[in-house]
Amino acid sequence: MRKLQLLLLCLLIAPLSILGQEEDPVIAGIIKEANENSQLEPLAHELMDLIGPRLVGTPQMYAAHEWAVAKYGSWGIIAENQQFGTWRGWERGITHIDMVHPRVQSLRGTQLAWNPSTSKEGVTAELVVLPMVKDSLEFAKWLPSVKGKLVMISMNQPTGRPDYNWEEFATEKSFEKMKEARDEQTRMWRENFENMGYNSRTLPKALEDAGAVGIVTSNWSRGFGVNKIFGARTKAIPTVDLELEDYGMLYRMVASGKKPQLNIVALSKELGEMPTFNTIGEIRGTELPNEYVILSAHFDSWDGGTGATDNGTGTLVMMEAMRLLKKFYPNPKRTILVGHWGSEEQGLNGSRAFVEDNPKVVEGTQALFNQDNGTGRVVRISGGGFLNSYDYLSRWLAAVPKEITDEIETTFPGSPARGGSDYASFQAMGAPAFSLSSLNWSYWNYTWHTNRDTYDKIVFDDVRNNAILTAILAYMASEDPERTSREKAVLPLNPRTGEPREWPTPRSPNRRGGME
Ligand SMILES: [Zn+2]
Numbered sequence: 001m002r003k004l005q006l007l008l009l010c011l012l013i014a015p016l017s018i019l020g021q022e023e024d025p026v027i028a029g030i031i032k033e034a035n036e037n038s039q040l041e042p043l044a045h046e047l048m049d050l051i052g053p054r055l056v057g058t059p060q061m062y063a064a065h066e067w068a069v070a071k072y073g074s075w076g077i078i079a080e081n082q083q084f085g086t087w088r089g090w091e092r093g094i095t096h097i098d099m100v101h102p103r104v105q106s107l108r109g110t111q112l113a114w115n116p117s118t119s120k121e122g123v124t125a126e127l128v129v130l131p132m133v134k135d136s137l138e139f140a141k142w143l144p145s146v147k148g149k150l151v152m153i154s155m156n157q158p159t160g161r162p163d164y165n166w167e168e169f170a171t172e173k174s175f176e177k178m179k180e181a182r183d184e185q186t187r188m189w190r191e192n193f194e195n196m197g198y199n200s201r202t203l204p205k206a207l208e209d210a211g212a213v214g215i216v217t218s219n220w221s222r223g224f225g226v227n228k229i230f231g232a233r234t235k236a237i238p239t240v241d242l243e244l245e246d247y248g249m250l251y252r253m254v255a256s257g258k259k260p261q262l263n264i265v266a267l268s269k270e271l272g273e274m275p276t277f278n279t280i281g282e283i284r285g286t287e288l289p290n291e292y293v294i295l296s297a298h299f300d301s302w303d304g305g306t307g308a309t310d311n312g313t314g315t316l317v318m319m320e321a322m323r324l325l326k327k328f329y330p331n332p333k334r335t336i337l338v339g340h341w342g343s344e345e346q347g348l349n350g351s352r353a354f355v356e357d358n359p360k361v362v363e364g365t366q367a368l369f370n371q372d373n374g375t376g377r378v379v380r381i382s383g384g385g386f387l388n389s390y391d392y393l394s395r396w397l398a399a400v401p402k403e404i405t406d407e408i409e410t411t412f413p414g415s416p417a418r419g420g421s422d423y424a425s426f427q428a429m430g431a432p433a434f435s436l437s438s439l440n441w442s443y444w445n446y447t448w449h450t451n452r453d454t455y456d457k458i459v460f461d462d463v464r465n466n467a468i469l470t471a472i473l474a475y476m477a478s479e480d481p482e483r484t485s486r487e488k489a490v491l492p493l494n495p496r497t498g499e500p501r502e503w504p505t506p507r508s509p510n511r512r513g514g515m516e
Contacts, residue, residue, distance in 0.1 A: 026475055027399060029328035034468045039323060040316050040460055043071070048312050048455045053303035055113050056343040057087035057274045057514065061300055068279045068299070068319070068340055075323050076330075079281035079338075084353035087343065088514030089271025090114050092303060097240055099250065100124060101261035108225075109242035110451065111266035112217075112232035113303050114514065122265030123238060125150045125213045129254050132188070136197035147211030150262055153203055154218040155189045156251040158182050160244045162223045162445065204233040214264055215239040218247035223445040226452045229304025238266040241304075243451075273515060276342045278350045283326055285335035285478070292361055293477045294337045295321055295470060296351070296370040296422050296433070298344030305453030309443060313463050314371040315340060317436075320467035325474060334366055334478040341422050343513065344372070345449075351422035352509035355429050362426065366484050367392075367477040368433035369470055370423035374447065376439030377462035378469055379407050382414030384423070385503070386432050388485035389413055393434070396476035404465050407439075413489035418504050428506040432484045436466065 047064065054061045065081045072079035090113070097107045128149045133139045159166070159178060166175045193199060198206055204215045214237050219228045225243055232239035242250070253260040279299060285291065297314030301307020322338050341350030355362050371378070381397075383389030390412040397405050417424040417435065426433035439462070447453040477484075491501040 024399070026328045027472055030324045030471045030475070031401065031468055033324055033327060034320065034464055034471070038320070038460070038464055040320055040463055040467070043316050043319060044308070044312065044455055044458055047315065048306040048308045053305065053307050054299060054301045055090075055092075055303040056276060056300050056346060057089045057271070058303070059091055059271070061342070062274070064299060065277050065279050065340075065342075071319065072281045072322070075326055077281050077283060077322060077326050079279060081277040081279050083275045083277050084342070084350060084357065084509065085276045085511030085513070086273045086515070087276050087512075088114065089274035091269040091271060093117065093267030093269065094265065095240065095267075096122070096263075096265040097242065098263045099260055100263050102253070102258050107242055107246040107262070109240050109246065110229060110304060111268065112229060112239045112241060115232040115239055115266055115268055116234060116236050117268040117270075118238050118264060118266050120265065120267070122263050123150070123213050124261060124263045126259050126261050127152055127216065127250055127254055129251060130192070130196070132192050133195050135195055139196040143206070143210045146207055149212055150214040150216055150264070151207050151212045152216045152247070152251060152254070153200070153207070154247065155186065156248055157218070157220050157244055158185065160224070160248065201233060204239060205235070208234045208237050213237055216247070216262070217241045218244055220244045221445050221450050223442065226446055226450050227304070228449045229302060229451055230449065238264050240264055240266055276349070276513075278342055278354055279340040281322055281338040283322070283330065283332055283336040285333060286331045287333045289335050290360070291334040291364045291366050291483070292337050293332075293334055293366050293474045294339055294368040294426075295474060296339045296341070296368050297372060298342075298350065298422055299340035300342050300345055300350075301453070302345055302449045304449070304451035305447070306455065308454050308457055309374045309447040310449065310453055311344070311372045313375040313458055316463055317371050317466045317470055321471040321474060324467065324471040329475050329478075332478045336474055336478060337361070339422070343510070344422055346513055347510055348419065348422055348425050349509040349511070349513070351425035352507060353511065355425050355506065356508065362429045362431050365426065365431040365433070366480070367473075368423060368426050368431060369436055369473055370421055370433065371436040371438065371466060371470070372421040374438045374441055374443035375457060375459045375462060376441045376443070377404070377407055377465045378436040379409060379439045380437035381408055381410050381434060382437075383410070383412040384414050384427055384432070384434055385416040385489050385491060386485065387413050387487040387489040389432065389434075392477070392480060392482070392484050395480070396473050399476050400469055400472045404469050415491055415501070416504055424504065425506070428504045430486050430488070430503075432486060436470065438462075438466070
């Protein structure tokens, strides 16, 4: 009997709730506009192609903040740039890396971020590689020989083919053989660094102090033609990264005694201490203006590519969602904020500063939705360790089209993040913040912090779905009759200590970076 009643109840409720969603003019409007008048492509073109990469402290980062405020203004959304600190100002110029001996060939590579500029003529010198040494004494004896030389400090990879390519075409035996040899080579390479008494962070400075005239790296990202590009650690000499193919060729030439020479032109400008910002946009709440639904995505990027998927796509999702909300839900119950955080890549600095500077907003946060792991459609949402998150998140998700939620796996109550992206800054303060986690699309190897993180990698259909998802979640969170519960779940045991894990604690941002 009870089963029958339940069944009848389900039959009664189901069509009503489906009807309810379809007829909700806000949700219907959001979906129609997102599909028929998407602004994602022009926004992506302007941000990635025209403004370019958004390294903290660069004029491009500043231009992006200005662009976002103007764009929000054109949609009738109030936005502003809030300064939270400063960073070493630097502007990337031209990089040209040419082999000039034993033959001439232009090479594929680039200077690392914050690289000290060469002269216009650049540096021309012979390449050397690191010796295999027994101990730091032997290395110290070798060190003076780098005077006047360019030093290659990355391991020479045995193959430029990614493992998935070997898996597809190699015999099993030969794939195993390659992997074993590479593991052994990697082990010896690490051991040699220990013997030298340096690591990859401290070595460039030691080589510079010993009179080297440049550092050459190859930070392969295990995909065809793809390298990760981070910051230089030299003060006056250039540090450039070469793609695996060119790096390997030069390495073999050094090994066979051909004494290859490069000419490196790596121009840049030092701009002194520059302000760092968050761009904050707002659609003011009408009933509960001191409660907040926050859309969140970091705005900065590394600068080997144009930061298209880290985090151009997260940025596009939040901008497009704000546009949709302003158009179909201009008078929200709670205040809807968007945070485009600065300097996430150097340690969540923008969002950590925001939570530090805006305790009332953190206190009034109904929910925060962050997206920051690539272009893919959202496939995972975790309750972030909030005990009752299932109640409200599933209520909100029920209003999202099934074709979008069918792709999403939820975990409740989940655990809070200990870093990784900006929602962690809010979770550490106990605010219900959630990560909209994307399908991989080869993110870790091909686009994350690489020279291939560019417009062509954006999958607009997935980004469009994410904008619809985010806008509807924000709408539902804003309209919810109830304030969200912040009750924390008892976290799982830490296998090392046998004690329950502790909730992460807030950390202060770096408000003056790169100026030492
Ligand atoms: Zn990111």
